[in-house]
Amino acid sequence: MFKYLNHLVISKFVMAATGAFIVLFITGHAIGNLQIFLGKDALNTYAAFLQSLGEILWAERIVLGLAFVLHIITSIYLKLYNNKVRPTKYAVTKYIKARFSSRTMIWTGIMIGSFLVFHILHFTSRDIDPKYKEMHEVYQDEHASYFGFDETVMQATNANDFGIGMHPIIKQRHDTYAMVVDGFQNIWISLFYILAVILLGFHLSHAIQSMFQTLGINGPRFTPLMIKISNAYGIFIALAFAIVPLSVLLGFIGRGL
Amino acid sequence: MILDSKVPSGPLEKKWSQFKADMKPVNPANKRKFKVLVVGTGLAGGAAAATLAELGYNVEAFTYHDSPRRAHSIAAQGGINAAKNYQNDGDSIWRLFYDTIKGGDFRSREANVYRLAEVSANIIDQSTAMGVPFAREYGGYLSNRSFGGALVSRTFYARGQTGQQLLLGVYAALSRQIEAKKVKMHNRKEMMDVVVVDGRAVGIVVRDLLTNKLESHYGDAVILATGGYASVFYLSTNALYCNVTASYRAYKRGAAFANPCYTQIHPTCIPQSGDHQSKLTLMSESLRNDGRIWVPKKAGDKRNPADIPEEERDYYLERMYPSYGNLSPRDISSRAAKRVCDEGRGVNATGKAVYLDFSDAINRLGQKVIADRYGNLFDMYENIIGVNPYKNPMMIYPAAHYAMGGLWVDYNLMSSIPGLFVLGEANFSDHGANRLGASALMQGLADGYFVIPNTINAYFGKGKPQTIPTDHPEFKKVEVEVQERITKLLNVNGKQSPTQLHKKLGAIMWEYVGMARNREGLKKAIGLIQELREEFWHDLKIVGPDSYLNPVIEKASRVADFMEFAEILAYDALMREESCGAHFREEYQTEEGEAKRNDKDYSYVAAWEFQGVGKEPILHKEDLKFEFVHLGERSYK
Amino acid sequence: MRINLHVWRQPNTEAKGHIQLYTLDDVSPDMSFLEMLDVLNEQLIQKGDDPVAFESDCREGICGTCGMVIDGIPHGKQSGATVCQLHMRKFKDGDDIYVEPYRHTVFPVIKDLFVDRSAYDRIIQAGGYVSANVGSAPDANANPIPKGIADLAMDAAQCIGCGACAAACPNGSAMLFVAAKVSHFNLLPQGQPEKATRARAMVKRMEDEGFGGCSNYYECEAACPKNISVRFIAKLNRDYLYAAFKEGV
Known part of the structure; x- marks a missing residue:
């Protein structure tokens, strides 16, 4: 399976293609996150929707995981290979066009990768703080109601007074909102997240235009524009992710929770 | 020595096709049994090596560069002529032939020049097919420009890098044959001598520049395509490695050297800035279309050019040649520049430069128009000199540029040693006493792509020559001689570097054997060269390792040959008591200072036979018979 | 001074x-x-x-x-x-x-400052040519080539093979050199018959010689004395992808 690593240009395509997939995911993730500003209900609904996808979610997770694995293995392999080609440094090191972001891709990549592990354990599998597994919210499903009597719901909500008749559906779901707020109220975790997403934005600012170049899309007007878009995109992603912990820290979100 | 040109009989335009029809081709199955050594991988040598390999010959190619792509053909800027008549302006093979022979002041062989014109069109076809990106018009068809000495537009070009693109085409073809194992490429090996057995060239001795070891190679034929010798002047537009060694060693082994005095001086080069100068850079002559050439009227006037009022300037070309003015031919404007500088009116710190002033043109047309026309040249000038030529006049000075002379060859491009062929600038055959612009690339490729594959066939058609093993006593003898010469260089233990001595030689050559020559000066030069050669062998200093890469030894070995060759050049110039083309003898000029040719006494090729170092060589004459053209006056008044 | x-x-x-x-x-x-x-x-x-x-x-x-x-x-x-x-x-x-x-x-x-750059020659030998034997050429104007294409091919063809791109590249990649040579021929109609083979063979030779891979630093473009653009690397990537589908790697 890793035979492609012997081909430098194919390896580059793998980097670009897996990168493209990850970028799509990241974009969706960042926009999804912003729903926290629409309130607890919106976020938790969104989270529950994702959970409800079931097999589709798992298929996506597997493909994404594979993309990450290939992206990481290829990059590390290439880096080690390339380092062997030019083992001796010049007495004076000077770069003209190679931007700092491009030269640090492997390092920002490794740091983002480590962050990712933490992030998954923190908010996805919730093993870092197991209490997140138990955070539930009981809510009222506005889209449906039923006629009858449901003891479990009655017990859970302590809402005996509804009696018999038309009832809104009362359900229970994971309280992602509370988890996020709780997580980010820890200043160190928040700062760690903010730092990581800045690195991510930095990584992406080179990655996007690099991806187009690798896939052979380059033109005298397109490329300068794409470099600008790439920078803007990196900033956007960093801001979109960072604004959540920042807002929690500053108390714009989750006050009174 | 009998110089038989072997020109086929019959009408001029039929000679080449008749030659090909009469030739007995080598059986294709046998071709790989013939080994051909090609020395030099520029346009001529590289094209020959690739083409012969395509035909099936077993080829070995040699270059002293690290790669065949670096030959100095690469530096040719302007373009390549071809009688395509794409512009419908009346061009034809005959017209290109006539322009070339007239440009050479009727000192070249009719049949060779006609053949050159004949195959010129094929060169463009072939190069295009190989992917040479010639300039094109919007319709997608090839673009042409006009060039000096021609009234039609027949020059094909690839920006200002025509030589580069053509050489890369050759290099690509050669690379393909190397990959196919049909050419064995020897990089960083310099030819030191030719081996001749029973009057036939059978191989070469080369020096591996990395290890300083000598190697012998056998070949059923040896092709020299080793370029020209303009570096005999030290400062020239030639590359630093350019040298005469291969040709000169062949000459010492019995090949006749023809017309060495025909050396072209180019008028528009960037002047020398000081003693450190290593080479001179050519700028396109097209600059003279809009620039006005002048010097101060007063000798020693060191004022800033802007401070010199109009009436104190001498626009000497406009004054002396009112009709052609600043566009006078290369040799005339070069000599005029030297004359005013010798009068002490030269500019620049060295006093060896004249102004080429664009202020009139800029006032008339605006800076933008001038920038569109010459922008890249102005940038190049500013980079080298550090002066903005839009604000201050440019400075130019003539420099040695090209060698029309070279080893004598017959119609087959074979030298007077059977089996030794000479192509490109290294031979004498096509340019007579002066070369037209954009003709050097044409000749190199014609020789390599189209002529030699046919003429070598004619040589081999007689049957395969007997193979001489490289442990043959003659190979050993030549190896020993080459080694002894190197050892001798190493053992001089004097005080001067090869470069210092080369500079001294260049100074003598430029002063007395440069663009204007006279009897006394040439005689004096011969004496000075002999003295300098003595000095060389008593005062040369070589440092560095002698069994590993050592550029000082390389340089010394080349300069040693220049020290001998320079004398032949001077003898030839002294012998030729007429002015023709680039050879100008002050004694033979019209009242207006024009060259005065003497067809009655000097309408021949002067081919020199080696007699020993310091001895006057024997002159052999190949009479030039002009059956098809009328010898006209060359007037630019 | x-x-x-x-x-x-x-x-x-x-x-x-x-x-x-x-x-x-x-x-x-x-x-x-x-x-x-x-x-x-x-x-x-x-x-x-x-x-x-x-x-x-x-x-x-x-x-x-x-x-x-x-x-x-x-x-x-x-x-x-x-x-x-x-x-x-x-x-x-x-x-x-x-x-x-x-x-x-x-x-x-x-x-000292003298290095062996013969690897560049071997990359050219792998496919940096149009296989057109001498004598087989049609008239030079038989196939018009749009000026824009010819000019772009010339931009690529200007490469002088000096080695600066690989020396400047933090990865030691020779992609700019290979790209310039591949693009020069692959842009022109004359280069079309060998387009895929050329891209594949020259990249393969570059890998075999031991050059590094391209990370789009563009340091090569900055060092190139002929200002050859990295857009040719994008073109090479494209041609290589095409070749990989057509002929495998």
């Missing part, structure tokens, strides 16, 4: 090199960088020392023979120029200048 030259000296490939300081007085601003080295070498010869070995031939920026790293940049700080076109007026009196050979495992140092 007075110049402090820190020059890499290494007697042969196996030897361990070191930086040696030479101080040159009376450097004229009109000298080219290589002429300044010539002056240094003449002084070394007078002293009986081995002069600094470096390669250069045409000294007008076209042959590609010269190439050394000056203050960390192949061919020095002047953009779009070879080292032979760099003049001392670009430096100041009292400057310290570091001069090193290309540092690349594929370009081993032969001596």
Whole structure:
């Protein structure tokens, strides 16, 4: 399976293609996150929707995981290979066009990768703080109601007074909102997240235009524009992710929770 | 020595096709049994090596560069002529032939020049097919420009890098044959001598520049395509490695050297800035279309050019040649520049430069128009000199540029040693006493792509020559001689570097054997060269390792040959008591200072036979018979 | 001007090199960088020392023979120029200048600043040509080529094969060189029959020679004395992808 690593240009395509997939995911993730500003209900609904996808979610997770694995293995392999080609440094090191972001891709990549592990354990599998597994919210499903009597719901909500008749559906779901707020109220975790997403934005600012170049899309007007878009995109992603912990820290979100 | 040109009989335009029809081709199955050594991988040598390999010959190619792509053909800027008549302006093979022979002041062989014109069109076809990106018009068809000495537009070009693109085409073809194992490429090996057995060239001795070891190679034929010798002047537009060694060693082994005095001086080069100068850079002559050439009227006037009022300037070309003015031919404007500088009116710190002033043109047309026309040249000038030529006049000075002379060859491009062929600038055959612009690339490729594959066939058609093993006593003898010469260089233990001595030689050559020559000066030069050669062998200093890469030894070995060759050049110039083309003898000029040719006494090729170092060589004459053209006056008044 | 030259000296490939300081007085601003080295070498010869070995031939920026790293940049700080076109007026009196050979495992140092760049030749041999035997060509105007295409091919064809791109690349990749050569032919109609094979074979040879991979740093473009654009690398990637689908890798 890793035979492609012997081909430098194919390896580059793998980097670009897996990168493209990850970028799509990241974009969706960042926009999804912003729903926290629409309130607890919106976020938790969104989270529950994702959970409800079931097999589709798992298929996506597997493909994404594979993309990450290939992206990481290829990059590390290439880096080690390339380092062997030019083992001796010049007495004076000077770069003209190679931007700092491009030269640090492997390092920002490794740091983002480590962050990712933490992030998954923190908010996805919730093993870092197991209490997140138990955070539930009981809510009222506005889209449906039923006629009858449901003891479990009655017990859970302590809402005996509804009696018999038309009832809104009362359900229970994971309280992602509370988890996020709780997580980010820890200043160190928040700062760690903010730092990581800045690195991510930095990584992406080179990655996007690099991806187009690798896939052979380059033109005298397109490329300068794409470099600008790439920078803007990196900033956007960093801001979109960072604004959540920042807002929690500053108390714009989750006050009174 | 009998110089038989072997020109086929019959009408001029039929000679080449008749030659090909009469030739007995080598059986294709046998071709790989013939080994051909090609020395030099520029346009001529590289094209020959690739083409012969395509035909099936077993080829070995040699270059002293690290790669065949670096030959100095690469530096040719302007373009390549071809009688395509794409512009419908009346061009034809005959017209290109006539322009070339007239440009050479009727000192070249009719049949060779006609053949050159004949195959010129094929060169463009072939190069295009190989992917040479010639300039094109919007319709997608090839673009042409006009060039000096021609009234039609027949020059094909690839920006200002025509030589580069053509050489890369050759290099690509050669690379393909190397990959196919049909050419064995020897990089960083310099030819030191030719081996001749029973009057036939059978191989070469080369020096591996990395290890300083000598190697012998056998070949059923040896092709020299080793370029020209303009570096005999030290400062020239030639590359630093350019040298005469291969040709000169062949000459010492019995090949006749023809017309060495025909050396072209180019008028528009960037002047020398000081003693450190290593080479001179050519700028396109097209600059003279809009620039006005002048010097101060007063000798020693060191004022800033802007401070010199109009009436104190001498626009000497406009004054002396009112009709052609600043566009006078290369040799005339070069000599005029030297004359005013010798009068002490030269500019620049060295006093060896004249102004080429664009202020009139800029006032008339605006800076933008001038920038569109010459922008890249102005940038190049500013980079080298550090002066903005839009604000201050440019400075130019003539420099040695090209060698029309070279080893004598017959119609087959074979030298007077059977089996030794000479192509490109290294031979004498096509340019007579002066070369037209954009003709050097044409000749190199014609020789390599189209002529030699046919003429070598004619040589081999007689049957395969007997193979001489490289442990043959003659190979050993030549190896020993080459080694002894190197050892001798190493053992001089004097005080001067090869470069210092080369500079001294260049100074003598430029002063007395440069663009204007006279009897006394040439005689004096011969004496000075002999003295300098003595000095060389008593005062040369070589440092560095002698069994590993050592550029000082390389340089010394080349300069040693220049020290001998320079004398032949001077003898030839002294012998030729007429002015023709680039050879100008002050004694033979019209009242207006024009060259005065003497067809009655000097309408021949002067081919020199080696007699020993310091001895006057024997002159052999190949009479030039002009059956098809009328010898006209060359007037630019 | 007075110049402090820190020059890499290494007697042969196996030897361990070191930086040696030479101080040159009376450097004229009109000298080219290589002429300044010539002056240094003449002084070394007078002293009986081995002069600094470096390669250069045409000294007008076209042959590609010269190439050394000056203050960390192949061919020095002047953009779009070879080292032979760099003049001392670009430096100041009292400057310290570091001069090193290309540092690349594929370009081993032969001596001092002299390196072996024959790998570039072998890449060309793998496919940098149109297979058109002499004699087989149709009339040059038989196939018109749009001017834009011809000009773009010329932009790529300007490469002088000096090795600066691989020397400048932090990965030691020769992609700009390969891309320029592949693009030159693959853009033109004459190059179409061998388009896929050429892209595949030349990249393969580049890999076999031991060059690194491209990370889109674009440092090659900055160092290129002929300003060859990295857009040709994108084109090479495209052609390679096409070739990979067509012929495999």
